[in-house]
Amino acid sequence: MTAPDPHRPGTAGDPLSVGLGNRSTGSADGGSDAPAPAPPPQQAPQKERHTGRTIGRSLALALLIFFTVVLVLFIVFNGQTVRISLVFGDVQGPLVVALLIAAALGGLLAWLAGIVLRARRRRR
Incomplete structure (x- = not known):
């Protein structure tokens, strides 16, 4: 036998209880005959974050920013005309052009290589 929980609403020890009791049974003890409330449903486990993918993307972005800054500085400091x-x-033009x-062609080649690698991976 257990003693009623004085902190549970509707019990005799509850200072806010006004003596209405349980409506279904008419008892004045606050409904100790009522079934215990069901525990809250467990939440589905959250998807785990793919930290490797996040780190890889962050590293790729950092490298892209770094090489872009280096390329811009290289272009600014090499403004003479060359053949x-x-x-x-043969044409004469600024080294910047x-x-x-050369940078645009290199980026195009890297992009095409990425497309080829993804297509090969999908076939497997």
């Missing part, structure tokens, strides 16, 4: 040899001829073209 650019192309497959079909040659560096931007």
Whole structure:
């Protein structure tokens, strides 16, 4: 046998109880015959964060920002005019243009390589 919990609402020891009792049974002891309330449902476990993916993306972003800053500084400090040899001829132009073209072609090649690697991974 257990003693009523004086801190549970509706019990005789509850100072806020006005003596109405349990409506279904009419008892004045606060409904000690009533079933105990069901425990709250357990929450579904949250998805675990993919810390490796987050770190990889953060590192890639940091490297992209770093190389962009280095490229901009390199372009600013190399503003002289140079002769650019192309497959079909030679042209005179600022070194900045040659560096931007080279950077754009390098970025294009890296992007295409990424597409090829993703396509190979999907096939497996």
